[in-house]
Amino acid sequence: MSSNSSAFSGNVALVTGAGSGIGRAAARQLAERGAAHVVFADIDAQAAACAAKGYERASAVGLDVSDSTNVDDLVNSVVDDHGNLDVVVHAAGIDDPGAKHLLADAVQTGQPFELIGRLSDESWRRMLAVNLDGAFFLLRAAVRHMCAQKSGSVVLVGSSATFDAPVSHPHYSAAKAGVHALGQSVAKEVIAHDVRVNILAPGPTDTGMAQRTPEILKQAAPGSAVSRYATADEMAELALFLASQDAVNVVGGVLLANGGRFTA
Template sequence: MNHHAPDPRRFAGCTALVTGGGSGIGAAVVRRLAAEGARVHVADVVADNATRVAESVGGAAYPVDVTDGAAVDAVVDAVVATAGSLDVVVHTAGVDDPVAKGWLQEAREAGARVDVVSRLADDQWRRVVAVNLDGTFHVLRAAVRVMKQQGSGSIVTVGSSASFDTLVGYPHYAASKAGVHALTQSVAKEAIAYGVRVNTVAPGPVDTPMAGRTPASVRAAMEATGAVGYASPEELADNICYLASPGASNVVGAVLLSNGGRFTVS
């Protein structure tokens, strides 16, 4: 793990909301923002996780399912009602598909050709797209509504390196994350006119609870494609907090590829 020491003044006086903040990358972002002076509000579909992480940094917790646009609006409204403003939003909530990963594992173990797309059920497709893409839209919409009135703010979403170098047999995930990139860039072009910066980070494999559910052979194949291997959540938090910070004031609509060299140098 290689990440920079926190700067306790970088987000001093800022109010931040992190979705998916109860675990993984989101929890690392919460800790980093708090260490750098932000008042952090933590939202997660697992209420207990949100509470645990929020309490560890003296923040507030909110249960939310990002597929529910009205619920996302309510959380953002609650944060603004409590804090008076919203300076930073980091949207890390997302899902994978353990069933499809299981099919990849079966094919590898049998030495067979991958057969996912013909078996992929509508509900599998819709779940991944609803959380990863619809959820991103709901968070972006709610955040921009508030920030454009303020004339300032920074939003960071989480895409994926898999949208550039797709994993065979994982079409719904790749499509959802490619959508996140395009959506984020489109919103960035609109929001900057109101003083709001929007960017995304595109991680490669990251050592999170979600990654822990990946079958061993699939995980090994993913790890072998990068020069560095799996990143830590803290390394991604470094990248995300840079994009959210004043130090990235000239960065707008960017897709920051943070993949340990996956497909770029190996």
């Protein structure tokens, strides 16, 4: 796995969800490993700016990945400003804290957990809009340019939830499963243009999402007695491995990184 300071020398990179968590860690690591320019993009423009602070070859922008025009405009502007786009790490995403708290209440009271019957259209659509539509919009915009330049690497951040399908997050699991299938299908298409697409499937990771998980659920998680939560930096290392030339033969891969909680 590349860890040297020049692994991405000369590359122009775009990272979504760069205001926090895995996205923030990935964007910073790209900047520290020689990237010519890193765009820190996040729906929270202020958080993106804070994450990019101190890096000379970086900029920060607000980005709503569920807005296809917003995504297209940003990707086009990156190429216009820098001439190319070499690396994309798509880490933007949301979960459903309310569903987690409903499950925590059921665990505490010993009652059966009930979610699907009360899951609203709005919650379902929002989850897919950000997690699945956003991945499609970003991937589509990126590969347009990468295929034209005959090079590039995209890493989509999926989830181990696509494999174990946790009871509290059917909408999240469905959206992330879509991300995995989307990435794998597109990978087979664009490799003809020397563009690689891969997917990172993190398990429990110490990010803002994890901090919103009730403690009783963390304690009850399978393998929690032996598997700690990963750090955002550890997940970012794996994302950058997939983006790097070290993974040149990895195309349409799904890297499950869950600390041994289960295997797929």
